[in-house]
Amino acid sequence: MSAVHDSGDSALWRRLIISLGRLLGLTISDNRTPLASQLAREEARQAEVQALLDALVSGLPDPVVLLGKYERVVAFNAGAIALAPAMRRGDPASISLRMPELVEAIREARAGGKQQRVEFAERVADRTFEAFVSPIALANDAMILITLHDLSPIRRVEDMRADFIANVSHELRTPLATLAGFIETLQGPARDDTAARERFLGIMQGQAWRMARLIDDLLSLSRIELRAHMRPDTPVDIVSIVRQVADGLQTLARDRGVAIEVTAPAEPLTVLGDRDELLRLFENLIENATKYGASGGKVEVTIASGEAQDGRGEARVAVRDHGPGIAAEHLPRLTERFYRVDVGESRALGGTGLGLALVKHILNRHQGRLAIESKVGEGATFTVRLPRPAV
Numbered sequence: 198m199s200a201v202h203d204s205g206d207s208a209l210w211r212r213l214i215i216s217l218g219r220l221l222g223l224t225i226s227d228n229r230t231p232l233a234s235q236l237a238r239e240e241a242r243q244a245e246v247q248a249l250l251d252a253l254v255s256g257l258p259d260p261v262v263l264l265g266k267y268e269r270v271v272a273f274n275a276g277a278i279a280l281a282p283a284m285r286r287g288d289p290a291s292i293s294l295r296m297p298e299l300v301e302a303i304r305e306a307r308a309g310g311k312q313q314r315v316e317f318a319e320r321v322a323d324r325t326f327e328a329f330v331s332p333i334a335l336a337n338d339a340m341i342l343i344t345l346h347d348l349s350p351i352r353r354v355e356d357m358r359a360d361f362i363a364n365v366s367h368e369l370r371t372p373l374a375t376l377a378g379f380i381e382t383l384q385g386p387a388r389d390d391t392a393a394r395e396r397f398l399g400i401m402q403g404q405a406w407r408m409a410r411l412i413d414d415l416l417s418l419s420r421i422e423l424r425a426h427m428r429p430d431t432p433v434d435i436v437s438i439v440r441q442v443a444d445g446l447q448t449l450a451r452d453r454g455v456a457i458e459v460t461a462p463a464e465p466l467t468v469l470g471d472r473d474e475l476l477r478l479f480e481n482l483i484e485n486a487t488k489y490g491a492s493g494g495k496v497e498v499t500i501a502s503g504e505a506q507d508g509r510g511e512a513r514v515a516v517r518d519h520g521p522g523i524a525a526e527h528l529p530r531l532t533e534r535f536y537r538v539d540v541g542e543s544r545a546l547g548g549t550g551l552g553l554a555l556v557k558h559i560l561n562r563h564q565g566r567l568a569i570e571s572k573v574g575e576g577a578t579f580t581v582r583l584p585r586p587a588v
């Protein structure tokens with residue numbers, strides 16, 4: 198065998214292979230190593246790089262997609278699959294990511310070499326995303342990193358805050374306008390009318406009381422929310438709490454022509470709780486039944502001990518009225534702040550729509566539950582379940 202000398206032809210071939218190799222991302226520097234083993238080594242190196250990229254992106258909490266040559270998908274994580282279920286490694290981005298805004302941002306990032314930010318709506322799950330499309334320059338290549346961030350939870354909180362402020366302002370505006378109106382009347386036309394003055398002062402007192410109650414309820418809500426994760430640990434007797442509330446509501450019940458009947462075991466029923474919060478909880482439920490269910494003439498409050506699904510003991514308090522009931526579409530929303538079936542009726546009865554929101558928060562803190570059952574025309578039953586301490 199004779200030694201192989203570089204002919205003009207073979208030098209050309211080697212240059213061509215090296216160029217091809219560079220195009221393929223290979224580095225062929227050692228011309229004495231057989232090409233097959235260089236390729237095998239390169240494949241192993243690429244598999245290692247791929248594993249590293251996969252591990253990196255899968256560790257990121259937000260959806261991430263990495264694009265390589267010709268905008269083909271190189272790596273992505275579970276968050277990205279949730280957004281584009283058909284995505285496969287090697288597919289072009291324009292096919293995998295069907296959001297036109299994103300495809301356009303990729304094109305601009307590639308062309309301008311600058312990071313792009315886009316927002317787009319994902320129609321199926323009705324979510325809004327922001328995407329950062331960042332070009333990454335490598336020695337002889339360029340990649341594109343796409344990170345996505347679901348903006349919907351932030352937007353929801355923003356909406357809730359705006360709604361909340363609108364609701365509070367609206368609730369305060371009405372009594373304030375009434376007060377201002379009566380003050381004007383008392384300063385002017387009714388200045389010397391003693392009877393009118395007495396009547397107007399009574400109305401003004403009612404409106405001032407309403408505003409004070411709204412502020413008081415809002416403060417209670419935020420206080421309870423702040424302590425949401427601190428479980429109350431004082432043993433309290435549910436029977437005495439409910440009886441105290443029922444006694445306190447006797448005047449309202451008489452005014453509304455309602456009889457409140459309490460059925461309770463003779464012995465105390467202990468739970469771990471915050472007495473003031475539980476008083477407030479049952480006060481709202483029994484007051485609601487008395488106010489909105491007055492036409493039924495009777496409110497039945499039943500206290501019993503029972504067993505929860507997990508076998509642990511629980512205290513159950515059911516507040517049943519025989520009034521007009523509540524239509525099914527309102528039931529899931531009743532515990533939202535300011536939600537009322539009939540705003541006019543609630544306002545006329547001094548309500549602000551915060552009562553059941555308070556009930557829900559107090560129950561969360563006590564690890565209890567609220568069930569609402571109602572059929573239009575057949576009254577409503579609000580059942581509270583509170584876990585009992587193990588003995």
Ligand SMILES: Nc1ncnc2c1ncn2[C@@H]1O[C@H](COP(=O)(O)OP(=O)(O)OP(=O)(O)O)[C@@H](O)[C@H]1O
Pocket residue numbers: 414481485486489490518520521522523531532536537538539543544547548549550551552553554577
């Ligand atoms: N027993 C019931 N029967 C019919 N509707 C009810 C009953 N309980 C509550 N509701 C409806 O649910 C709404 C929300 O009740 P919630 O206690 O949260 O607020 P509110 O009573 O209007 O005001 P607040 O409790 O702040 O005085 C009420 O406005 C009423 O429309």
Ligand SMILES: [Mg+2]
Pocket residue numbers: 481484485548552553
């Ligand atoms: Mg209420």
